[in-house]
Amino acid sequence: MPVWIDGRPADTLPVSDRGLAYGDGLFETIAVRQGRIALLERHMQRLAEGARRLVLPLDLALVRSELLAFAGELRQGVAKLIVTRGDGQRGYAPPVDARCRRILSGGPVPAYPPRHRLDGIRLFPCATRLAEQPLLAGLKHLNRLEQVLARSEWQDPACAEGLMRDHNGRPIEGVFSNLFLVRDGELLTPALTRCGVAGVMRAEILERAVAAGVACRVVDLDYADLLAADEVFLCNSQYGIWPVVAFETHVWPVGGLTRKLQLMLTDLVDV
Amino acid sequence: MPVWIDGRPADTLPVSDRGLAYGDGLFETIAVRQGRIALLERHMQRLAEGARRLVLPLDLALVRSELLAFAGELRQGVAKLIVTRGDGQRGYAPPVDARCRRILSGGPVPAYPPRHRLDGIRLFPCATRLAEQPLLAGLKHLNRLEQVLARSEWQDPACAEGLMRDHNGRPIEGVFSNLFLVRDGELLTPALTRCGVAGVMRAEILERAVAAGVACRVVDLDYADLLAADEVFLCNSQYGIWPVVAFETHVWPVGGLTRKLQLMLTDLVDV
Ligand SMILES: Cc1ncc(COP(=O)(O)O)c(C=O)c1O
Ligand SMILES: Cc1ncc(COP(=O)(O)O)c(C=O)c1O
Numbered sequence: 209m210p211v212w213i214d215g216r217p218a219d220t221l222p223v224s225d226r227g228l229a230y231g232d233g234l235f236e237t238i239a240v241r242q243g244r245i246a247l248l249e250r251h252m253q254r255l256a257e258g259a260r261r262l263v264l265p266l267d268l269a270l271v272r273s274e275l276l277a278f279a280g281e282l283r284q285g286v287a288k289l290i291v292t293r294g295d296g297q298r299g300y301a302p303p304v305d306a307r308c309r310r311i312l313s314g315g316p317v318p319a320y321p322p323r324h325r326l327d328g329i330r331l332f333p334c335a336t337r338l339a340e341q342p343l344l345a346g347l348k349h350l351n352r353l354e355q356v357l358a359r360s361e362w363q364d365p366a367c368a369e370g371l372m373r374d375h376n377g378r379p380i381e382g383v384f385s386n387l388f389l390v391r392d393g394e395l396l397t398p399a400l401t402r403c404g405v406a407g408v409m410r411a412e413i414l415e416r417a418v419a420a421g422v423a424c425r426v427v428d429l430d431y432a433d434l435l436a437a438d439e440v441f442l443c444n445s446q447y448g449i450w451p452v453v454a455f456e457t458h459v460w461p462v463g464g465l466t467r468k469l470q471l472m473l474t475d476l477v478d479v
Numbered sequence: 480m481p482v483w484i485d486g487r488p489a490d491t492l493p494v495s496d497r498g499l500a501y502g503d504g505l506f507e508t509i510a511v512r513q514g515r516i517a518l519l520e521r522h523m524q525r526l527a528e529g530a531r532r533l534v535l536p537l538d539l540a541l542v543r544s545e546l547l548a549f550a551g552e553l554r555q556g557v558a559k560l561i562v563t564r565g566d567g568q569r570g571y572a573p574p575v576d577a578r579c580r581r582i583l584s585g586g587p588v589p590a591y592p593p594r595h596r597l598d599g600i601r602l603f604p605c606a607t608r609l610a611e612q613p614l615l616a617g618l619k620h621l622n623r624l625e626q627v628l629a630r631s632e633w634q635d636p637a638c639a640e641g642l643m644r645d646h647n648g649r650p651i652e653g654v655f656s657n658l659f660l661v662r663d664g665e666l667l668t669p670a671l672t673r674c675g676v677a678g679v680m681r682a683e684i685l686e687r688a689v690a691a692g693v694a695c696r697v698v699d700l701d702y703a704d705l706l707a708a709d710e711v712f713l714c715n716s717q718y719g720i721w722p723v724v725a726f727e728t729h730v731w732p733v734g735g736l737t738r739k740l741q742l743m744l745t746d747l748v749d750v
Contacts, residue, residue, distance in 0.1 A: 211494055220491035221499070223482055223582050228492070228561065230623035231502030237569075262624070263631060286569065290499065293627075298508075298557065298586050300623065300630040300654060311494050315569050339610035340646065343628055351622035352501035352571065353533070356564075357614055359571040360534060375611065383571060 209314040210281050215274050225309060227292030230300065231350035233308075234258040238287040239445055239477045240279045240314075245287070246476045247445060248275070250408035255291070258347045266291055266308045274310060282314040286446065290350070320447050324368050325470065328453030328462050329442075332367035334358040334383065338374050338403035346406040358383045368450065369442055371434075374403055379434045382442045385450070386410035390439035390465045394423045409443040409473075416472050422465065439463025448473050480585040481552050486545050496580060498563030501571065502621035504579075505529040509558040510716055510748045511550045511585075516558070517747045518716060519546070521679035526562070529618045537562055537579045545581060553585040557717065561621070589717050595639050596741065599724030599733050600713070603638035605629040605654065609645050609674035617677040629654045639721065640713055642705075645674050650705045653713045656721070657681035661710035661736045665694045680714040680744075687743050693736065710734025719744050 211219040226232035234255060239246040252272055259266040271291065278287055290311040296303050336358040344351070358370055369382040380398050381387050386407040389396045395417050400406050417424050434440065440452040440460050449470045451462040482490040497503035505526060510517040523543055530537040542562065549558055561582040567574050607629040615622070629641055640653040651669050652658050657678040660667045666688050671677050688695050705711065711723035711731050720741045722733040 213494070219494050221494060223484070223490050223492060223561070223584055225499065226627075228496065228499045228563075228582075229506070229621070230627055231621055232624060232627050235500070262628070288569065290494070292499075298559065298589070300626040302627060302631055311499075313494055318569070336614060337612075339612035341608075341610035341625065343607060344624060349624055350500070350502055351624045353503060353615060353620055353622045354612065355571040356497075356501055356503050356573060357533070360573055 209285070209316070210278065210312070211314070212274065212278060212312040214310055215270075219313075221309065221311065222295055224295040225292050226294065226296040227290060227309070227350055229296065231352070232262070232296075232302075233264070233290060233292035233350045234262070235291070235348055235350060236289045237445060238275070238289060240282050240285055240287050241478060243280050243283045245275060245279045247408045247412060250411055254348060254406065254408060258349060259291075261343070261347060262349070263302065264291065264293055264308055265306055271310060274312065278312045278314070285317050286315040288313050288315065292350070318446050320368075324450045325448060328451035329368035330366055330454040331382070331442075331452050332362040332364075332370035333456055334361050334370040334372050336361060336372065338372050338380050340374060340402040342402055345403050346400045348405050355383050371455065373431070377431050379429055379431060380404045385442035385444045388413065388441050388443065389429065389434060389437035390463055391433070391437050393465070394425060395465065396425050396427055396429060396433070398429050399426050407444055409445045409448065412476070413443055413449075413469060413473070417469065420472065439466045441466045441469075446477065448477050480556070480587070481549065481583070482585070483545065483549060483583040485581055486541075490584075492580065492582065493566055495566040496563050497565065497567040498561060498580070498621055500567065502623070503533070503567075503573075504535070504561060504563035504621045505533070506562070506619055506621060507560045508716060509546070509560060511553050511556055511558050512749060514551050514554050516546060516550045518679045518683060519543075521682055525619060525677065525679060529620060530562075532614070532618060533620070534573065535562065535564055535579055536577055542581060545583065549583045549585070556588050557586040559584050559586065563621070591639075591718050595721045596719060599722035600639035601637055601725040602653070602713075602723050603633045603635070603641035604727055605632050605641040605643050607632060607643065609643050609651050611645060611673040613673055616674050617671045619676050626654050642726065644702065648702050650700055650702060651675045656713035656715045659684065659712050659714065660700065660705060660708035661734055662704070662708050664736070665696060666736065667696050667698055667700060667704070669700050670697050678715055680716045680719065683747070684714055684720070684740060684744070688740065691743065710737045712737045712740075717748065719748050
């Protein structure tokens with residue numbers, strides 16, 4: 209599998225990289241099919257927003273062209289892009305002459321069991337809460353210890369994903385997915401202004417649902433809203449949509465709107 | 480300056496390291512003088528606590544022996560230790576067979592102006608708030624974007640440090656230091672159960688102050704407590720103690736207890 213650093217084959221980086229020292233950077237996990245990049249513009253948009261908020265001097269045109277070339281070589285699988293603030297001396301202060309490092313590594317198409325999307329999954333109730341940090345909310349930055357802790361909470365393969373809540377107990381997202389509910393025909397997904405990663409698949413689903421005439425709302429959801437939902441599903445850029453059919457003592461059917469949205473996305477990641 | 484990885488000279492690491500991918504690891508910044516390590520046991524203790532809470536399979540005896548050997552080679556300066564969960568495949572789940580990577584890099588003694596400890600410093604009021612995450616509070620882990628953002632808020636060299644508060648506005652620490660107040664002869668420092676890094680110098684100061692008969696309390700402080708303090712100072716393992724003499728429109732004298740504590744620490748980092 210190919211690995212590139214700053215556009216050239218290489219698979220090691222200096223220990224002075226600020227991505228390692230402080231998690232000072234961003235990442236994207238990108239589906240590549242037949243050499244083409246799914247949701248390229250959305251990945252670029254989230255990167256641009258992240259670079260703006262972290263004040264990373266990232267050459268977005270260069271990132272795009274490297275991504276396209278990398279996808280051409282990878283053909284099929286996952287392209288993981290990491291951008292960091294590059295090398296730094298001691299200390300948190302960003303170097304005035306920072307030069308971002310761009311790391312691309314290829315992996316195979318993730319081998320999730322087809323039953324996850326066909327029959328739905330059981331959701332694990334993570335005890336790890338997401339801290340509220342509006343300055344970082346929505347970004348796919350490299351500070352991901354909360355996800356590491358949450359994913360460590362269960363080994364049981366019967367649970368394919370875990371629910372993460374904020375410190376007020378509000379459901380926010382999955383450990384590596386975003387969360388949607390359907391209630392009275394309306395599509396609801398948690399606001400990600402205080403915590404959570406604003407997924408590219410979440411954005412795509414919202415746009416396509418609205419275009420299809422579905423009422424959509426981005427809101428603060430309570431735990432009770434989750435339990436009272438008619439349909440629940442998770443999504444990300446790699447697997448598309450997984451219906452949630454079990455959570456603690458609750459069960460849901462795979463819902464009609466969930467099924468329709470799954471069908472509306474088959475062009476993206478051949479789910 | 481020496482750089483070692485896993486005990487051998489090397490200065491690059493694989494892009495698959497989870498320290499880079501997720502900030503999945505810990506660090507220590509350690510003062511080395513005449514080949515000896517200041518506060519070694521406290522650094523080891525914080526590492527042990529971090530490894531326990533992050534469930535890192537870290538060989539602490541090996542870390543200690545590498546640190547001692549590295550300090551012998553460095554002689555004088557800063558030894559920065561980074562430990563990560565080692566290499567990982569895609570995904571947040573810690574590998575069952577994780578092998579921690581240990582990275583040691585040497586730097587010169589930091590060149591802070593002597594007036595910082597002699598005359599005191601002006602403190603910048605950072606707008607970046609510390610998010611509350613009890614599962615990570617106190618640890619010196621690699622997720623440090625909040626400190627990067629906070630340190631980016633000012634360039635004015637008149638401010639040597641910045642104050643970080645939590646989302647309730649409570650003063651917690653400096654960007655790279657811990658915070659102490661003196662009020663009515665009592666030494667107060669914020670509790671670090673929801674956010675902040677539990678510094679080794681903070682622990683050393685508390686222990687020595689108690690031994691010297693000073694009344695000490697670790698408490699939740701309000702912003703008003705800071706403004707009403709008789710003395711304010713910051714500390715860390717590299718510079719010892721900096722008195723705070725100015726913050727916004729407030730001024731403090733360099734206080735008597737602050738001076739006494741500075742004198743009580745001169746054996747550690749020749750401040
Ligand atoms: C924490 C978190 N939230 C949400 C998502 C979904 O994002 P995307 O749709 O961009 O894959 C991910 C993806 O890995 C994630 O790690
Ligand atoms: C965020 C933060 N708080 C506190 C400290 C002080 O810790 P120590 O006394 O261990 O140097 C540091 C040191 O760099 C730090 O980065």
